[in-house]
Amino acid sequence: xxxxxxxxxxxxxxxxxxxxxxxxxxxxxxxxxxxxxxxxxxxxxxxxxxxxxxxxxxxxxxxxxxxxxxxxxxxxxxxxxxxxxxxxxxxxxxxxxxxxxxxxxxxxxxxxxxxxxxxxxxxxxxxxxxxxxxxxxxxxxxxxxxxxxxxxxxxxxxxxxxxxxxxxxxxxxxxxxxxxxxxxxxxxxxxxxxxxxxxxxxxxxxxxxxxxxxxxxxxxxxxxxxxxxxxxxxxxxxxxxxxxxxxxxxxxxxxxxxxxxxxxxxxxxxxxxxxxxxxxxxxxxxxxxxxxxxxxxxxxxxxxxxxxxxxxxxxxxxxxxxxxxxxxxxxxxxxxxxxxxxxxxxxxx
Amino acid sequence: xxxxxxxxxxxxxxxxxxxxxxxxxxxxxxxxxxxxxxxxxxxxxxxxxxxxxxxxxxxxxxxxxxxxxxxxxxxxxxxxxxxxxxxxxxxxxxxxxxxxxxxxxxxxxxxxxxxxxxxxxxxxxxxxxxxxxxxxxxxxxxxxxxxxxxxxxxxxxxxxxxxxxxxxxxxxxxxxxxxxxxxxxxxxxxxxxxxxxxxxxxxxxxxxxxxxxxxxxxxxxxxxxxxxxxxxxxxxxxxxxxxxxxxxxxxxxxxxxxxxxxxxxxxxxxxxxxxxxxxxxxxxxxxxxxxxxxxxxxxxxxxxxxxxxxxxxxxxxxxxxxxxxxxxxxxxxxxxxxxxxxxxxxxxx
DNA sequence: CTGAAAGCGCTTACAG
DNA sequence: CTGAAAGCGCTTACAG
Numbered sequence: 001x002x003x004x005x006x007x008x009x010x011x012x013x014x015x016x017x018x019x020x021x022x023x024x025x026x027x028x029x030x031x032x033x034x035x036x037x038x039x040x041x042x043x044x045x046x047x048x049x050x051x052x053x054x055x056x057x058x059x060x061x062x063x064x065x066x067x068x069x070x071x072x073x074x075x076x077x078x079x080x081x082x083x084x085x086x087x088x089x090x091x092x093x094x095x096x097x098x099x100x101x102x103x104x105x106x107x108x109x110x111x112x113x114x115x116x117x118x119x120x121x122x123x124x125x126x127x128x129x130x131x132x133x134x135x136x137x138x139x140x141x142x143x144x145x146x147x148x149x150x151x152x153x154x155x156x157x158x159x160x161x162x163x164x165x166x167x168x169x170x171x172x173x174x175x176x177x178x179x180x181x182x183x184x185x186x187x188x189x190x191x192x193x194x195x196x197x198x199x200x201x202x203x204x205x206x207x208x209x210x211x212x213x214x215x216x217x218x219x220x221x222x223x224x225x226x227x228x229x230x231x232x233x234x235x236x237x238x239x240x241x242x243x244x245x246x247x248x249x250x251x252x253x254x255x256x257x258x259x260x261x262x263x264x265x266x267x268x269x270x271x272x273x274x275x276x277x278x279x280x281x282x283x284x285x286x287x288x289x290x291x292x293x294x295x296x297x298x299x300x301x302x303x304x305x306x307x308x309x310x311x312x313x314x315x316x317x318x319x320x321x322x323x324x325x326x327x328x329x330x331x332x333x334x335x336x337x338x339x340x341x342x343x344x345x346x347x348x349x
Numbered sequence: 350x351x352x353x354x355x356x357x358x359x360x361x362x363x364x365x366x367x368x369x370x371x372x373x374x375x376x377x378x379x380x381x382x383x384x385x386x387x388x389x390x391x392x393x394x395x396x397x398x399x400x401x402x403x404x405x406x407x408x409x410x411x412x413x414x415x416x417x418x419x420x421x422x423x424x425x426x427x428x429x430x431x432x433x434x435x436x437x438x439x440x441x442x443x444x445x446x447x448x449x450x451x452x453x454x455x456x457x458x459x460x461x462x463x464x465x466x467x468x469x470x471x472x473x474x475x476x477x478x479x480x481x482x483x484x485x486x487x488x489x490x491x492x493x494x495x496x497x498x499x500x501x502x503x504x505x506x507x508x509x510x511x512x513x514x515x516x517x518x519x520x521x522x523x524x525x526x527x528x529x530x531x532x533x534x535x536x537x538x539x540x541x542x543x544x545x546x547x548x549x550x551x552x553x554x555x556x557x558x559x560x561x562x563x564x565x566x567x568x569x570x571x572x573x574x575x576x577x578x579x580x581x582x583x584x585x586x587x588x589x590x591x592x593x594x595x596x597x598x599x600x601x602x603x604x605x606x607x608x609x610x611x612x613x614x615x616x617x618x619x620x621x622x623x624x625x626x627x628x629x630x631x632x633x634x635x636x637x638x639x640x641x642x643x644x645x646x647x648x649x650x651x652x653x654x655x656x657x658x659x660x661x662x663x664x665x666x667x668x669x670x671x672x673x674x675x676x677x678x679x680x681x682x683x684x685x686x687x688x689x690x691x692x693x694x695x696x697x698x
Numbered sequence: 699c700t701g702a703a704a705g706c707g708c709t710t711a712c713a714g
Numbered sequence: 715c716t717g718a719a720a721g722c723g724c725t726t727a728c729a730g
Contacts (some may be wrong), residue, residue, distance in 0.1 A: 395708065
């Protein structure tokens with residue numbers, strides 16, 4: 001069924017059918033009704049591609065998620081607690097605005113070409129990128145595209161320094177530095193002096209911020225930053241688990257508290273400590289980051305920094321859509337607060 | 350940049366450019382090289398919509414996830430432990446086959462129209478539906494479409510009875526009846542005689558199967574099915590939590606074991622029991638279903654039935670793609686084994 | 699208010 | 715082996 005068929009059945013021209021479909025004002029109510037009736041009777045839906053080709057957008061946005069885990073890691077699909085809420089809320093928000101979402105996972109640097117490709121092929125009107133590494137070159141290419149791009153978790157400073165603050169880009173962050181600082185301050189206020197960190201990926205904006213805050217809060221309080229207390233987990237549960245096990249096996253003196261750059265790694269630490277016979281928070285305190293689904297499920301419940309994933313993804317979608325529809329046309333950036341949520345995983349010394 | 354531009358630069362016609370893009374055999378190596386070079390130099394990507402309009406497929410499949418939770422439930426985005434692994438592996442498999450995936454969440458009956466719409470609008474070549482309720486009418490409509498549809502978790506019997514086993518459909522299940530039976534048998538073998546169930550949604554195929562198995566294994570063993578021991582959780586953590594709390598508060602005699610229709614509800618039971626001062630497995634044993642990410646994270650680790658989500662979603666993608674490309678053309682169905690994974694949440698009586 | 703016609707960027711018989 | 719031309723199903727100036 002094509003618009004032509006509808007036109008015939010309704011006794012009008014394709015032009016008129018098109019006008020009612022697109023809600024043009026210059027068609028009298030009776031004509032509109034007549035056409036609409038035929039359309040409904042036949043469950044007619046205009047061909048997206050033809051519309052797109054003829055100049056209408058595709059009403060589709062791309063969601064590109066940079067995976068922290070390796071594509072070939074067996075358990076990768078279970079490792080990303082950030083993923084599910086993000087995807088779900090992006091999809092819902094987009095759908096409610098009448099947009100479809102095309103989703104892609106990015107594992108390697110080459111995979112970034114996929115987003116370029118999707119834009120060039122006109123599959124999407126615009127895109128959202130989550131968890132980008134600090135690959136400015138890649139970003140430069142993307143920004144060069146005409147399609148609107150919203151970056152979630154990206155260093156605005158870098159963008160501005162590289163003069164990439166083009167009008168088709170937008171950045172959305174959470175205040176990870178502040179949140180992390182609050183977390184470490186909290187541990188210090190409880191009397192902890194030896195505080196370790198289970199680090200995320202420092203070539204991620206949020207990863208870098210969380211670590212920077214950790215370092216500077218320690219220094220500001222006259223505490224030394226011990227190399228041996230900084231474990232590299234790369235945001236991955238498995239890595240964190242091995243690192244913690246390694247520290248425990250080393251026989252080295254342990255910190256009294258750990259700040260983990262995300263909940264997944266905090267959960268891994270829980271496991272490793274328990275297996276080693278240490279209880280939380282009696283023997284060791286832990287703070288996480290994200291406040292994802294697992295945080296409150298852990299026993300004891302995890303004290304963590306809340307990243308407002310829902311708000312951020314909603315904002316991201318609204319932003320791309322606005323950019324696609326040219327409602328806004330300037331470089332913009334928003335940063336959401338990331339407050340500490342105190343639960344049961346830390347004790348006063 | 351259009352194919353016409355490439356043609357000019359390469360000194361050939363659009364036809365030839367099209368031939369090399371589509372890998373037609375009848376173009377000599379030198380010509381191919383020449384054209385390819387220009388294409389690469391200019392990062393040319395053919396417009397998807399034009400290709401689609403001209404007869405090529407869109408290389409896009411739809412993934413429609415029926416949400417167990419309410420759209421407006423605050424925590425809905427955190428409630429679906431089935432979701433993340435599913436989406437991630439569908440996306441990866443599709444991408445590796447050169448397909449894009451359009452994703453949609455279905456909350457209401459009307460939302461099913463979205464899949465029809467996506468097909469009618471030719472946005473997708475085919476679709477995958479996960480967690481469909483037993484709405485045969487909806488399915489009937491979908492099956493009437495020409496686009497290939499793969500249903501995950503759907504009653505084959507119903508499809509065959511309604512003569513909906515058309516060549517554009519395919520069904521993929523896990524052997525939930527067997528898995529559930531194994532779980533309940535296991536509890537009985539440990540000496541449990543009073544076994545409760547935290548039920549899923551029985552108007553879901555898997556939900557119904559899990560419950561049927563529970564009932565019949567009890568009966569086969571001469572155990573009575575106690576109404577009071579059957580809690581209705583509807584697959585949702587929150588509901589399960591309230592139901593369990595309700596049972597505990599009632600002062601009624603408790604079963605010695607519970608079989609939960611999914612891990613999320615088992616996790617909710619963990620919480621409720623712990624708050625009530627009951628330890629697992631000392632005071633009460635629990636078996637879950639899914640073996641999703643949380644199963645092994647719970648303390649004690651959850652004994653559960655493993656649903657091979659990864660294999661199922663991979664199979665689903667391969668099937669739609671095969672159907673889209675007309676490699677297969679018959680109604681088909683696969684059912685994956687769902688074995689019991691014994692961990693630490695049950696004790697011998 | 700409305701229709702005929704051009705155009706969007708491809709693919710694919712058709713003819714040579 | 716290759717080009718000219720028709721066609722895919724829309725939208726949108728243009729003219730009336």
